[in-house]
Amino acid sequence: MNHDIKDINLASGGKKRIEWASNDMPVLAQVKERFEKEKPLKGMKMSACLHVTAETANLARTLKAGGADIVLCASNPLSTQDDVAAALVKDYGIPVFAIKGEDNKTYYKHIISALDHKPTVTMDDGADLVSAIHKERKELIPQILGSMEETTTGVIRLRAMEKDGSLKIPVIAVNDADTKHLFDNRYGTGQSTIDGIIRATDSLLAGKVFVVAGYGWCGKGLAMRAKGMGANVVITEINPIKSLEAAMDGFMVMPMSEAVKIGDLFCTLTGNIHVIRKEHFEGMKNGAMVCNSGHFNVEIDIGALETISSKINKSVRNFVDQYVLKNGKSVYLLGEGRLINLAAAEGHPACVMDMSFATQALATEHVIKNKGKLEPKVYDVPKEIDQWVASLKLKSMGISIDTLTKEQEKYLASWEEGT
CATH class of the missing domain: 3.40.50.720 (NAD(P)-binding Rossmann-like Domain)
Structure with missing residues (x-):
């Protein structure tokens, strides 16, 4: 398996870190369980440019469980956890191109290595992967069904690309989902x-x-x-x-x-x-x-x-x-x-990334289900995905909420009644 990481011998520590994070990611675990049964991503080649952390590792495992052939590279030269990268390669069979502290030349070389995978679906945190496709690997564009974007900066770049007509693939703005920015970002x-x-x-x-x-x-x-x-x-x-x-x-x-x-x-x-x-x-x-x-x-x-x-x-x-x-x-x-x-730290806690990455995984499934129907523009995450993820998160926290009565539903659906 082709990869480029710091040291494969760090894998045991990385595996422990991945397993620890998974304990606090119950929503993603439910997605993974369904993906293992249904294989909605079967046959898809995925390239993901994300922060290589324990939380991201659990997302990658979920996508692989869904049938995706996934390769991972770093979305920032200092955001890689080297032990996690090693565990992904050694214990989970996922190729990784990421080394903490890599220089800019190596960083972009790793992005190209991820694109050498010839993906049909991509996933970004900052839009560097999509940008590289449009600048250096345009031959990949016809085969790409869509991409997911995880961060505010990336969505800004992608909306700018859409505005000037440069964007040639569909993108789901995962960052703009309520279950992402209201919790992950804040x-x-x-x-x-x-x-x-x-x-x-x-x-x-x-x-x-x-x-x-x-x-x-x-x-x-x-x-x-x-x-x-x-x-x-x-x-x-x-x-x-x-x-x-x-x-x-x-x-x-x-x-x-x-x-x-x-x-x-x-x-x-x-x-x-x-x-x-x-x-x-x-x-x-x-x-x-x-x-x-x-x-x-x-x-x-x-x-x-x-x-x-x-x-x-x-x-x-x-x-x-x-x-x-x-x-x-x-x-x-x-x-x-x-x-x-x-x-200098370990990024966001797993509990909050549970929602972001569950939304990421479900947005990926949405792109594949809508193969050929999506235009080259930036889309919002479907509201039903947001609602489902939030409901499961509440349940995992032991929190119950009210539901509308039939009378209340009727009132909200009408305009005749006032004061």
Whole structure:
């Protein structure tokens, strides 16, 4: 089996990690059980570009159980858990092309290796796989039934491709499903980002001024968690409605140019480029720490930080680099500006990824069931999938909810009755 991982001998630790995560993924387990019986993905060759974590491993196992011939590569150079990659290859027979800390050349080589599988279905976290297909492997387009996109940044890219007529395959925006972004983005990102920051810095958040750039679902989750740990949270935004929402949620709201004067810790979660740049670094307090929890490392202008630095001290702690600026102040960059929750920690907890990945698996089945019916555009996840996943999650948590009476159903379906 062709693969490229760090060390196959790490497999035993990875298998334990995968099994531990599976204990907290009951919804995905039910999908896997049905897939094993029905084989809805039989005959499908799949290439998936995702964070190679224990949770992702359980998704890959589910897709394989459904009959898919699946290959996995990393969607970020620092997000791979090497022991998990080894276990997928050794214990579960799934080819993996991913090594934590791989350089950009290797990262893109691994993407091409995944595409050499000649997939009929793809799965993305950031749209790098789909982008590579459209730029370098156009001959694959006619055979691809569709793709699933897992993250906000990827959906932004894909909608841009659809808008200018560049998108040539159907894509399901899994990120936009309620069972994904309302939970994974908010609670998953909130907790795992805090986890990564604390593991990297060993900092006490209480009393610090914590600047969150972006108040989408990821930013909301992080702001909520930072506030809960006693930080004084500042929100920077470009959207007036989100800014107003942040203010009414009890956070300080101001431009980044003002926030840099008071911030102790900065985290970007916008999906945009150069949110923190040269003039911002120069205005920061001595000892300010900067990190990113958006998908790509472009949110922080690292090139500009390098140009205004007189000295760079690499790895003053694991995943912490010190930049001594020409003005004498120091700025600390965490996780090389890449996803801090995956670079320095373990990513989202399995409980929340249970819903995201169950939705991913069911969206894949939906694409295959609708072979030839989907146009080359971005689709939402069918609402019935969302409702089913949410209902199963509630059941797994021991939570019951009300149902409508016949009288209530009739009332909601009519317009005659008023006050």
